[in-house]
Amino acid sequence: MKAKIWNTRGFIDSKLFNDDNSLLKSAFHIILKASGFNVLNNIDHNFKPFGYSTVWLLAESHFAIHTFPEENKIYYELSSCNEEFYKRFNYNLRTYFKEIKRKWEKAK
Numbered sequence: 001m002k003a004k005i006w007n008t009r010g011f012i013d014s015k016l017f018n019d020d021n022s023l024l025k026s027a028f029h030i031i032l033k034a035s036g037f038n039v040l041n042n043i044d045h046n047f048k049p050f051g052y053s054t055v056w057l058l059a060e061s062h063f064a065i066h067t068f069p070e071e072n073k074i075y076y077e078l079s080s081c082n083e084e085f086y087k088r089f090n091y092n093l094r095t096y097f098k099e100i101k102r103k104w105e106k107a108k
Contacts, residue, residue: 005061006086009077012097014067017074021052024065024074031096032056032063035089036082060085 017024025044032039037058044054052067060082066075080086 004083005079005081006083007077007079008086008090008093009075011073011075014069014072014074016097019069021046021054021067024052024067025054027096028054028063028065028076029056031089031092032058035092036085037063037080037089 014024017027021044025042029039029042037056037060039056040059041057042054044052046052050067050069052065054065056063058080061079063078064076067073068075078086078089080089
């Protein structure tokens with residue numbers, strides 16, 4: 001295997017998850033699995049008084065989420081040595097958030 005890493009990162013609005021860390025974790029776990037990634041392990045931590053971080057160790061590298069509740073932001077970052085899974089992740093992420101935003105707007 002050639003030493004190459006594909007990386008994507010960004011911020012999303014935490015209001016999409018109503019500050020529910022279990023929903024956030026579940027959504028990204030589903031996106032990772034649907035993209036083809038092999039999850040080896042996951043660890044998370046709830047900060048006091050608020051904030052949340054979770055990291056997935058993947059056979060194909062790693063994925064992390066960090067929340068910033070005081071700013072209504074979630075930071076995500078994926079590093080992958082598998083270009084195909086990386087591309088699927090980006091597609092699945094865009095698709096998922098288009099759908100969740102549509103539902104959120106409809107509920108207003």
